[in-house]
Amino acid sequence: MNMIQTLSQLVNCLRSRGIRRKVAVVCPNDPHTEYVIIRSLREEIAEYLLVTDSAHLDVAWHLWSASPDFIRIYEVATPDDAAALAVQLVRTGEADILMKGLINTDNLLRAVLKKGVGLLPEGGVLSHVAVAQVPLYHKLLFFSDAAVIPRPTLEQFRAMIMNDISVCRKFGNDEPRVALIHCTEKINEKFPHTLSYAALKQEAAEGKFGRMFIDGPMDAKTACDKHSGDIKGLSSPVVGNADILIFPNIESGNTFYKTLSLFGDANMAGMLTGTIAPVVVPSRSDSGNSKYYSLALACLAGNQQDQ
């Protein structure tokens, strides 16, 4: 497979491979969600199961009228009911992807994480993966976690890396380069994540993550700029050439996401992984493009059966 190198190539790849996913949407009654639905129908990468509360049924019918062959409507009483039903549609295999509309994220996640009837396998770890297309970087940049895990434990770091590598491979990158981010290169017990990093490198050396490169701790610039590595006398397959950045906490991951999208003029995509199917939870301040690319990312990642 050719490597997917931009977010528009991602969409083209879905179209040329004829991938069209079934997406269950919880409360599709805000302009951003409508935009994503209409654009993805036009570009033929998705069809929809719209789960809506009664108060907003008119919006769903309006969408349906534009593309009746590719939309089914499910009416329930409340947004929480919509979340529960959409999750069930994914569990039973009627939908491949779950997407958030106008519902509080916490409420949606409660349905996703509900034991026995949610989307997280027992012992699984929910994490967020983002993909950035940055004008000043020579390839796509994958990173975690900007949205879900506040202070990753060793187990959570491990799951984040596995989830990100799995996404990277879907883009055709069979040997991703993972940088473990900190503000210096030192392992220091005052920063417990650097101890996790040492353990993760050991596990990688033992083959736990398959074919990949891993290095760190290092800062975000050293990970993505060979010149910075040279100045520090650092050289590895990861330094200056990272595909995946693993951040030590949610504040730094979120700052990276927001800074790239605002000041780096980047296009972004993101989704939740670790679940039996991708969950699309766009950030309110994402651009329309980013929201659309987030859906496309989930379509590429597909459902568990593909993985």
Place this chain on the structure above:
Amino acid sequence: MNMIQTLSQLVNCLRSRGIRRKVAVVCPNDPHTEYVIIRSLREEIAEYLLVTDSAHLDVAWHLWSASPDFIRIYEVATPDDAAALAVQLVRTGEADILMKGLINTDNLLRAVLKKGVGLLPEGGVLSHVAVAQVPLYHKLLFFSDAAVIPRPTLEQFRAMIMNDISVCRKFGNDEPRVALIHCTEKINEKFPHTLSYAALKQEAAEGKFGRMFIDGPMDAKTACDKHSGDIKGLSSPVVGNADILIFPNIESGNTFYKTLSLFGDANMAGMLTGTIAPVVVPSRSDSGNSKYYSLALACLAGNQQDQ
């Protein structure tokens, strides 16, 4: 005073006001430090007290030969001796600024922080302030802490804000807008810094920080992009228009610094404050321009007597 709106205006301002500082340099024997010294001598914003170990005396004399009227040389046995003497030159008022050359940062900071003979007043808080000139932002952006304080306590947050406001005022901004950064807008005891933020806003309302605006928690994009604030229904003098960003921990502050400088195509400057005189500690991977602007920033900040 007119507002200084770019880093090159900062240099012009020093020149037009005839500000020329005395800078004590610890081990000026690496190409980056030499570059800053030569450029600042040419632009007449600094003169130098070069404190060098015997092994590198030749470099100091080489610099001296280019500008003998504005350079004095002090020879000592080791880099640690150089740090101790340079700190003493600042304490006695013979120098206005301390600048790092080729010495380990930890060793330099040990001399700076040494009780009774260092540069930190009793009860003072050392913090790092950075200034970024970002093509996609409409003004200079000040932020802390990318380099020194791992997890600020309430007291350290307070000092960071005071230090940053003081620097902002030197740039002619009399009413700076301070954003307290987190990944959401919620105050949540699981994230102790958000509790500190609530306390800081209360203190600001009581006038503790003088004329200024403060708001948060909010993410970095909401702080600097009015559109993101609008989407979230947030509006304040700070949202979308921040002058100062206060980060919750060193990993997020450092990530912001590195991401702006690499992917935001930004020019950066930075220094340590809270000491009786500014301390210039350029990051190894900073560009020559950033290192020079860091010195210029310290020259503007001046010594304690000006403050």
